[in-house]
Amino acid sequence: MTNPEKSPVPPAVIDDSTLRxxxxxxxxxxxxxxxxxxxxxxxxxxxxMLTYTALVLVVDNPGLSQSQLADAMGxxxxxxxxxxxxxxxxxxIVRDRAPTDRRAYALKATLAGRRLYDKAVAAVIxxxxxxxxxxxxxxxxxxxxxxxxxxxxxTT
Amino acid sequence: MTNPEKSPVPPAVIDDSTLRxxxxxxxxxxxxxxxxxxxxxxxxxxxxMLTYTALVLVVDNPGLSQSQLADAMGxxxxxxxxxxxxxxxxxxIVRDRAPTDRRAYALKATLAGRRLYDKAVAAVIxxxxxxxxxxxxxxxxxxxxxxxxxxxxxTT
DNA sequence: CGATAATAATTATGTGAAATAACTAATAGG
DNA sequence: CCTATTAGTTATTTCACATAATTATTATCG
Numbered sequence: 001m002t003n004p005e006k007s008p009v010p011p012a013v014i015d016d017s018t019l020r021x022x023x024x025x026x027x028x029x030x031x032x033x034x035x036x037x038x039x040x041x042x043x044x045x046x047x048x049m050l051t052y053t054a055l056v057l058v059v060d061n062p063g064l065s066q067s068q069l070a071d072a073m074g075x076x077x078x079x080x081x082x083x084x085x086x087x088x089x090x091x092x093i094v095r096d097r098a099p100t101d102r103r104a105y106a107l108k109a110t111l112a113g114r115r116l117y118d119k120a121v122a123a124v125i126x127x128x129x130x131x132x133x134x135x136x137x138x139x140x141x142x143x144x145x146x147x148x149x150x151x152x153x154x155t156t
Numbered sequence: 157m158t159n160p161e162k163s164p165v166p167p168a169v170i171d172d173s174t175l176r177x178x179x180x181x182x183x184x185x186x187x188x189x190x191x192x193x194x195x196x197x198x199x200x201x202x203x204x205m206l207t208y209t210a211l212v213l214v215v216d217n218p219g220l221s222q223s224q225l226a227d228a229m230g231x232x233x234x235x236x237x238x239x240x241x242x243x244x245x246x247x248x249i250v251r252d253r254a255p256t257d258r259r260a261y262a263l264k265a266t267l268a269g270r271r272l273y274d275k276a277v278a279a280v281i282x283x284x285x286x287x288x289x290x291x292x293x294x295x296x297x298x299x300x301x302x303x304x305x306x307x308x309x310x311t312t
Numbered sequence: 313c314g315a316t317a318a319t320a321a322t323t324a325t326g327t328g329a330a331a332t333a334a335c336t337a338a339t340a341g342g
Numbered sequence: 343c344c345t346a347t348t349a350g351t352t353a354t355t356t357c358a359c360a361t362a363a364t365t366a367t368t369a370t371c372g
Contacts (some may be wrong), residue, residue: 003174006327010215011218011220013226014217014220014225014228015217016213016215016216016228017317018216019209019212019213022284022297023284023299024187024190024280024333025188025209026179026300026303026304026307027183027186027187027298027303028191029230029303029307030306030307031184032210032230032307033296033306033307033309033311034180034183035180036311038180038305040158050328050329053175053181056167056174056175057175059174060171060172060173060174061170061337062167064167064352065176067348067349068167068170071170072170074185074188074329075331076330076331078331078332079331079349079362080349081184081350081351086294094312100350101338101339101349102337102338102365103337103339103349104338104347104349104350105349107247121177122172124178125177126260128178132179134305135305135306138185139298139302140179141180143298144179146298147185147186147289149183149290149291150181150186150190150287150288150291151185151188151195153187153189154188154189154194155193162364204357205358206357216348221320221321223319223320231358231359232359234322234323234324234345234359235321235359235360236321236359237321237323246337254320257319257368258320258366258368259319259321259366260319260320260321261321299319
C-alpha cells in the first residue's frame, strides 16, 4: 500500500495552479518582467525607475513642489529627497524657490534634463512595444482599462 | 510678456499623461493596490505575501526541495531560508529529509498548515473578487492572458 | 576507484525601496 | 500674536532581494 504522507515523491514540475487563481500573482510575475526590462533600458541613461519617474513628472509639471511630486509618485517625502538630490547633482533638475511659499521648492528640469527625458522616454516606448508585440491594440486598451479600474480601488 | 522659464506656476493637478503611455506604470499602480489589499487580507493569519506564497506552493507540491521552491518563487535560495524558518517554527510546514538525496529537504505542510492554507486562500479569493468587481469574466480572462504573455518575455 | 566538480542548504553581508519619528523653517488661522 | 499646520530634511528601521563564502553531500570523469 502506498503512503503519500511519509515519503512524498519530489515533484518534477512545480504546480502553481492555486496561485494562478490570483490576479495579484499574474500582475507580480508580469511586472517583474517589465521592471527588469525597464532597468536595462534605463541603464545607458544612468536612470533608475524612480529617478526616471521623477524626471518625467518634473518635465511635464514645471514648478511642482516636492510634496506634490512625492504624492504623485506614491512615496513619502523623505524618500524623494535622495532621488532629487541625485537629479540635481547631475544638473537635470533645479530646486528653484517657490514664488509664493518660501518653504517650498519649485522643481524644474534643465535643458539637459529635458534632453535626457526625450531620449529615455523614446527608449522606454520602444522597449515596451517589444514586450507587448504579441498583444494587439484592442487588447492593450482593455489591459490598461482593467488595470486602471483596479487602481481606482486605492484606499489610501 | 510672460516668462514661463523663470516663474512657473505650481500646477494645481499633476499631469501624468507621459507615464500613462507606459504599461509598466499602469501595472505598478494597480499592483500596489492589490498588494496593499493582500497585506491587509493576510494580516489576520499572520502571513506576508512571501510566507503565504511559500505555504501555498508547499501544500500544492508536497515533497519539493528548497531549491525548487526558491526557483518557483523567483527568489534566491538564501532568502527562502528565513521564510521557511518562520513557517517551520509556527509548525505550518516540516523539513523532512529527502529520501533520495541527503543534502535536500522534502518540504511538507502540516495539518495546521493545510488548514491555514484553506482559510487564507478563501480570504484572498474573496478580497480579489472585490477588487475585480467592476471587471466582467471575459475581461478578466483577457487581462490574465495579456499578463501571461508579457511574463513569457522573461529573459532570466 | 578516487579526485574534482557540482549541488543543497546555510551564514554573513550588502543594497535599494519603502516607512516613521523628530527636527527646522515658514506659513496660516483663530 | 500664539498655536497649529505644512515643506523639506535627517536619522533610523524594516523588508525584499542579491552575492560570496562555507559545509555536507552527490555526481562525474580520467
